[in-house]
Amino acid sequence: MPTAPVLILDNGGSSIKAGLSTEDVAPRIISNSVVKPKGAAGSKLYIGHEIELCKDFFGLYYRRPFEKGILTDWDVEKAVWDKTFSSDCLNLTPRSLSLLVTEPPFNLPVVQETYDQLVFEEYQFKSYFRCPPAALAPYGDLFKEPNQPAPECCVIVDSGFSFTHVIPIMSGSIVWSSVRRIDIGGKLLTNHLKEIVSFRHWDMMEHTYVMNEVKEKCCYVSNTFTQDLEATQVNSRKNPIVQEYVLPDFSANRAGYIRKGPNATPREPSPATIDDAVLYMSNERFTVPEVLFHPSDIGLDQAGLPRTIAASITSLPEDLQGLFWANIGLIGGNFNIPGIETRLEMELRALAPPEHKVGLYKASDPITAAYHAAHKFASTQKAQFASLSVTKAEYEEGGSNACLKKFK
Numbered sequence: 001m002p003t004a005p006v007l008i009l010d011n012g013g014s015s016i017k018a019g020l021s022t023e024d025v026a027p028r029i030i031s032n033s034v035v036k037p038k039g040a041a042g043s044k045l046y047i048g049h050e051i052e053l054c055k056d057f058f059g060l061y062y063r064r065p066f067e068k069g070i071l072t073d074w075d076v077e078k079a080v081w082d083k084t085f086s087s088d089c090l091n092l093t094p095r096s097l098s099l100l101v102t103e104p105p106f107n108l109p110v111v112q113e114t115y116d117q118l119v120f121e122e123y124q125f126k127s128y129f130r131c132p133p134a135a136l137a138p139y140g141d142l143f144k145e146p147n148q149p150a151p152e153c154c155v156i157v158d159s160g161f162s163f164t165h166v167i168p169i170m171s172g173s174i175v176w177s178s179v180r181r182i183d184i185g186g187k188l189l190t191n192h193l194k195e196i197v198s199f200r201h202w203d204m205m206e207h208t209y210v211m212n213e214v215k216e217k218c219c220y221v222s223n224t225f226t227q228d229l230e231a232t233q234v235n236s237r238k239n240p241i242v243q244e245y246v247l248p249d250f251s252a253n254r255a256g257y258i259r260k261g262p263n264a265t266p267r268e269p270s271p272a273t274i275d276d277a278v279l280y281m282s283n284e285r286f287t288v289p290e291v292l293f294h295p296s297d298i299g300l301d302q303a304g305l306p307r308t309i310a311a312s313i314t315s316l317p318e319d320l321q322g323l324f325w326a327n328i329g330l331i332g333g334n335f336n337i338p339g340i341e342t343r344l345e346m347e348l349r350a351l352a353p354p355e356h357k358v359g360l361y362k363a364s365d366p367i368t369a370a371y372h373a374a375h376k377f378a379s380t381q382k383a384q385f386a387s388l389s390v391t392k393a394e395y396e397e398g399g400s401n402a403c404l405k406k407f408k
Helices: 039-043 048-053 074-085 109-122 133-139 186-200 208-218 225-231 305-314 318-326 340-351 369-380 382-388 392-398 400-406
Strands: 006-011 015-020 028-031 034-036 061-063 098-102 127-131 153-159 164-170 180-182 243-246 257-260 278-281 328-331 360-362
Touching (some): 015 369, 028 048, 048 074, 127 133, 133 328, 208 257, 208 278, 305 340, 340 360, 369 382, 392 400
Parallel strands (some): 006 098, 098 127
Antiparallel strands (some): 006 015, 164 180
């Protein structure tokens, strides 16, 4: 009997990365939210992928299924999944498919049970497997070396929308006792930037989409924090760090761009207009992502990313710690911030024992890394996927206990 195609859903707090195991194409990236525009268009709702139809991204109100990394609003999640499976998006029939879906580490049992009910009772999938994204990372190309197998021991650092997790993996299994979490993700960084900009410049508290773009285009991790901070104190004309970011004009179909400063975008010469709303980005560019390294800057009583990784590794068996130091994989959208890999490696080398090599492996696309690893697992390890999955018949016989026994 031929196996059913597997639908892969990397179900993140910000976006869903979705696709079929039988299709070797890039995943569809879908906003995991219901969005309501402000003003005259307020009666319109954009569900999931429909945000691509939005023309004005100022003043959007987001309703997300995830709250602080936990799936709490199942009405929103079901609405997004319905749209994702519909003919408007992926055009899928769940009854004919198996499902591989990701979940956060240490997910609450009540959330897991609701997942099981939704998958089997609402959508009628043939079978499904649920696990954290990091559990699948070794199956991808993250640690790919010529003529070398994937490492038996590795650490996956997953810095996404809601959290940053440090997850050691040994022989294909997560070492749960050594998993560590930092309560900082992309959402917190964007909100922190909104607050700083709203205090110093324009009131941007209601413009989450726009400020997230500013963060992605302007922010970086500094390797010389003190020197960069001193550089921002000089006259703006001589300041090597300040950027002039022109806010988008959606009525003219013009995206925001960096007009002056590092990474300025070349533009056709045109007369300057007084209508341009310009945001001056100075030390915000590097003080916002610095929170990942020093959470105490915003009052969080937690260790920064390098020390959290070190704490996780030193809690593992001493004779294997060298293998974990040598195989640290970086996935999740925050690893797209320029400079973060260099800074992290520099600080980890200072924390690691001198006899151990520190090896960092950043995914070529940190946002879709978990999806691609899951795709490779589902498409090439079919027997293993089948052995780990719970079938609809098993669920009907044992309920969520059947899932609890297999999804360890």
